[in-house]
Amino acid sequence: MRFREIITTPTWETIGPFPSGTRELPFLGSPLAAYSTPSADPDIEFAHRPYNPEETWPSELGNGGRVSWSRFEAKGDWLEISYPDIHWDQLRSDHGWSALQYMVLLRTRLTIPKSGHKPLTPILINMLQLPEFAFVQQDADPHTSGPVKWYQGNSYSFGGPTPGLNSTNSINLAAAKFERSLLLEPGAYIMLARAVYDIRQFGDPGPGNPPTIKMSSVNMVHDTEKHVTQLSQEMGAFPSVFSGWLMGEWASVGIRVPEGALETTIIGVGKTEITCKSKNAEPLKSALAVEIVSDIRIVPGQTRLIAMRIRQKATLSPETRILSISIDFQSGGTTRALEWSFPLHHVTYDNHSNLAAENSHFWITFASPSLITDSRLSHLPAHVSSAMIVPPKRSVRHDAETPPVLLALHGAGVDVKNSEWGERMPGVPGAWAVLPIGKNEWGEDWHGGSMEDAWAARAAVEVQLGKVGIALSNKTV
Known part of the structure; x- marks a missing residue:
């Protein structure tokens, strides 16, 4: 194009x-x-x-x-x-x-x-x-x-x-x-x-x-040519890799069909590949399974976020760098594919000190407006949302009570992904901070769906960190 x-x-x-x-x-x-x-x-x-x-x-x-x-x-x-x-x-x-x-x-x-x-x-x-x-x-x-x-x-x-x-x-x-x-x-x-x-x-x-x-x-x-279905990579969400595990079972990417183009139907994922930093490392093709659980129709002039379910079968080595997904679609009686490549963001965690590496905030994804944990889910979530997670900057004594989770709601017009909001979290020993997006930079004034999104993020982080044996407090401030 x-x-x-x-x-x-x-x-x-x-x-x-x-x-x-x-x-x-x-x-x-x-x-x-x-x-x-x-x-x-x-x-x-x-x-x-x-x-x-x-x-x-x-x-x-x-x-x-x-x-x-x-x-x-x-x-x-x-x-x-x-x-x-x-x-x-x-x-x-x-x-x-x-x-x-x-x-x-x-x-x-x-x-x-x-x-x-x-x-x-x-x-x-x-x-x-x-x-x-x-x-x-x-x-x-x-x-x-x-x-x-x-x-x-x-x-x-x-x-x-x-x-x-x-x-x-x-x-x-x-x-x-x-x-x-x-x-x-x-x-x-x-x-x-x-x-x-x-x-x-x-x-x-x-x-x-x-x-x-x-x-x-x-x-x-x-x-453009006649078939102009486009990948809008600046849209969407993908989870970080925390101690080898993806912090979410959902990802999304934007697909646009311009005016004057042909109607498009997203029909599935063709292939998934993981490339590694070292040439000697073998791609872990069987580590992840990505699927689109139902067909998605996109009409001319429309841009839609395409939700994909990710099933992780094995831990990802820090050597893994890029996830490539082939998204199959039909347009004008022809089946084609869009290639989406996404860099994997790794964060390491020290189980002895209970601290992550410095500047190690990471991202979780979840089905919004509510957490969906049913592994038999066969329909698309209303929206794939994400939240920034800020690990503790200082550890807490082993005999001390686990501090509450900090649920930090951004102000109007703040882009969590491109701001210093995460850097400004107070360094409470042992406290994890959850910074939800609230669906957009304005957070919908933290009413209705945006507040549901915030609580869904709070629930999701507990499930995701449980994959690596981290237990959070059941209290929230």
């Missing part, structure tokens, strides 16, 4: 700011609708409206109750939007922090190239920290075209950089987990967007600082 980046004009033209309550945007239309031509689509009219800084619209946030056009220049894939001339401190003193929340309408221009002989061009688009976006053809008539189709962006930056922060690793942002697959006619477009400053997402700017929206737009043409 090949990707070509779509060149977008770096200049974004905006109208705003307009007041916006927390999570109100999906229920609101264009703030310009009341002032548009009655017979015209307000979004298309905004797309074609001449840029005129003298033109104004009512907004309680603007000085004198009016706001106008502004221009902002993107730096690479990132764009920062702020309005330092607005009296933000005065608004806050009158109405509280909610007065800092606002939305703006944005537009820029891009050209979708032709892809081979296809009438429609498949693209991947990743809008980070941006709620909604749309495409309007340059020759669209506001009176006869429309309504405009709006797409949901990656508002909370799932799988991207830390929410609210900038990033210099721009080209890799296209590989973040939740890019959208679209089919568009080749040609010139005006790209519309609705951006929101949410104080719970971007943080409090502090006195004297304007609230600033930081967003990223990465658009790529997806040049």
Whole structure:
């Protein structure tokens, strides 16, 4: 498969700011609708409206109750939007922090190239920290075209950089987990967007600082052949190897079928191989058995996490390095395979000192939202989740009571895998720490399913460490 980046004009033209309550945007239309031509689509009219800084619209946030056009220049894939001339401190003193929340309408221009002989061009688009976006053809008539189709962006930056922060690793942002697959006619477009400053997402700017929206737009043409089922290796979960044993019976990997491709059915695992560090070591082909317990259907435009059950029959030597799995699928009447290779993460544990090696946090996997221990399970779990486990940094006296397990819930927007969260666990002698993901970086505010995920992680670590003879306290703090 090949990707070509779509060149977008770096200049974004905006109208705003307009007041916006927390999570109100999906229920609101264009703030310009009341002032548009009655017979015209307000979004298309905004797309074609001449840029005129003298033109104004009512907004309680603007000085004198009016706001106008502004221009902002993107730096690479990132764009920062702020309005330092607005009296933000005065608004806050009158109405509280909610007065800092606002939305703006944005537009820029891009050209979708032709892809081979296809009438429609498949693209991947990743809008980070941006709620909604749309495409309007340059020759669209506001009176006869429309309504405009709006797409949901990656508002909370799932799988991207830390929410609210900038990033210099721009080209890799296209590989973040939740890019959208679209089919568009080749040609010139005006790209519309609705951006929101949410104080719970971007943080409090502090006195004297304007609230600033930081967003990223990465658009790529997806040049592919007819069969384009793809492995999305940045998604999914795989357990660590602790003293020779996998810390979980489940693994998952993402598989994407782009728009315009053929429907795909995942039918099973063809082969499993383990490669070792030493050329003299023999691959332990019989140590693991990996299976997909039922067929999984993926329709065009969809990305799914494929759950696989792992049955371990023997311990894995520290020499083992890479697990390779062949995933069989059917598409268009043809059976093909995707090759997934995953590096094995080994952690050693000293039974005498009851301590693992330094910096030896590791990962467990489990069936979420509840622990499934029935070996006869013949159906897929709702989700394969994972949690970071931090072993004790200091041992406890042999005659002392085993300390409770620390269940540490991360804050909003914290990516457990790519943060210092695990390093900051207090060094309580003999205490093991469980750091659940809670299904995503935001932990769903630790309600409902995310809290079930946390307790499932707490139960799972007890089962997994039992494989190597480690008994945990039945208490949790």
